[in-house]
Amino acid sequence: MKNSNSEIFSDDIKSCLETLRQGGLIVYPTDTIWGIGCDATNDAAVEKIFTLKNRSESKNLITLVCDEAMLNRCVQHVPAVAWDIIEYSEKPVTIIYEKISRISEKAIADDGTAAIRLVKDPFCKMLIHKFGKPIISTSANLSNMPSPAVFNDIEDSILTGVDYVVKFRQQETAKHTPSSIIRILNNGEVKVIRK
Numbered sequence: 001m002k003n004s005n006s007e008i009f010s011d012d013i014k015s016c017l018e019t020l021r022q023g024g025l026i027v028y029p030t031d032t033i034w035g036i037g038c039d040a041t042n043d044a045a046v047e048k049i050f051t052l053k054n055r056s057e058s059k060n061l062i063t064l065v066c067d068e069a070m071l072n073r074c075v076q077h078v079p080a081v082a083w084d085i086i087e088y089s090e091k092p093v094t095i096i097y098e099k100i101s102r103i104s105e106k107a108i109a110d111d112g113t114a115a116i117r118l119v120k121d122p123f124c125k126m127l128i129h130k131f132g133k134p135i136i137s138t139s140a141n142l143s144n145m146p147s148p149a150v151f152n153d154i155e156d157s158i159l160t161g162v163d164y165v166v167k168f169r170q171q172e173t174a175k176h177t178p179s180s181i182i183r184i185l186n187n188g189e190v191k192v193i194r195k
Helices: 005-021 043-053 068-074 080-088 122-131 156-161
Strands: 026-029 034-037 062-065 093-097 114-118 135-139 180-184 190-194
Touching: 005 026, 005 122, 026 122, 034 043, 043 135, 043 156, 062 068, 062 122, 068 114, 080 093, 080 180, 122 135
Parallel strands: 062 114, 093 180
Antiparallel strands: 026 034, 034 135, 062 135, 093 114, 180 190
16 A cells, blocks of 8 residues: 555655755755755755745745764854754754855855754654755745744645645644754854744
């Protein structure tokens, strides 16, 4: 019998990889809310997200990585306190780092920082690992509209504006919330941006 969760998972990973490699956009479940994703190293793909969401480029995007090695490739120096926050945080936490490399300039703020999250969610982790590069994650909504807590909250204009919509986890009814956002300065100071 086809259509088991594991088959849907595998088919979605394969289709997402094809889409990301071609510079396309995906709607996918993350470790927080449903997101719009693309290759975080592809300027044109990142630009498509700003256009789709009708979002100002001055508003930062979040970049997802799958492991410590990928985080270390994107951030020149990961402060020791960041590893503690990642390990002990009870909910997904996005950290704003300084001195960024290997991601699109469009995903880096004017001050040279970028918001990056090391994911623990199995789907995201597998997708990013197989892709071999970080991917963008921004809430699957138009700018200034509520973030989708479940798949059915996503507007049609978003679903029709991307190249692939993941089927895995669409039926979930548990409401999800965005990640915490923390900024770590080079001197080790920690600032909570969003709880």
